[in-house]
Amino acid sequence: MILIRRSYLCIKTLFRLRSSSFSFSSQVESRSETLERIAEELLNLTKIERYDYSLLFRHKLGFQKHGPALSGAISGDATGKSGSPASETKVAEKTAFDVKLEKFDTAAKIKIIKEVRTFTDLGLKEAKDLVEKAPVVLKKGLTKEEAGPIVDKLKELGATVVLE
Structure with a gap:
């Protein structure tokens, strides 16, 4: 629904600019006619049709249920980089463990x-x-090397121990 409102505001702005004394090229005029x-x-759609349209529009733009997806076309235009999201984000390795x-x-x-x-x-x-x-x-903030012998010793004694 937000996208429809934004589209409506963009179209409304185009109407104002068109009615002002600015001169447009034929390409811009054809775009404004299309818009x-x-x-x-x-505006002629029913509520259900507008809802279906908004879902379809979000899907075409790459938006998912929980937020925007970083597709190559959208992120490439916005940031100037084109790459997969997996290569751009690095997974932080866990360094501190709790016994x-x-x-x-x-x-x-x-x-x-x-x-x-x-x-x-x-x-x-x-x-x-x-x-x-x-x-x-039992113990917080240990490295894996420090926690390993503790876990091993407790397991030898008959305890069930995990690293978190």
């Missing part, structure tokens, strides 16, 4: 608490409370 014809046809304890074997609870104490600065009571709250994040 006048299109505007008349749009999350999902669940653990109750028989290995004491060993897991001791291991949690080794890589955190928690006392016995705090580590015990933390482990009993599972699922819980």
